[in-house]
Amino acid sequence: MNEEAKQKILDFLGSFKESEKGVATQAEIKKGTGLDFKTVMQCIKEMELEGKIVGAGRAAGVGGYKLKS
Numbered sequence: 001m002n003e004e005a006k007q008k009i010l011d012f013l014g015s016f017k018e019s020e021k022g023v024a025t026q027a028e029i030k031k032g033t034g035l036d037f038k039t040v041m042q043c044i045k046e047m048e049l050e051g052k053i054v055g056a057g058r059a060a061g062v063g064g065y066k067l068k069s
Contacts, residue, residue, distance in 0.1 A: 023064030
């Protein structure tokens with residue numbers, strides 16, 4: 001997978017961590033990084049397996065993601 005795309009997502013989640021919410025949805029990641037949805041989904045799956053991010057904050061069927069602490 002594109003390492004540049006992964007880094008964009010990690011950078012976005014790092015800055016998003018500072019917000020009140022602390023967890024970003026796939027749609028927020030897509031909007032914040034400018035990446036297409038398919039790329040976001042592929043990167044998220046790979047980074048979860050690599051232990052770089054974790055799924056968190058599921059509400060109303062919508063999952064969020066954050067950096068693994």
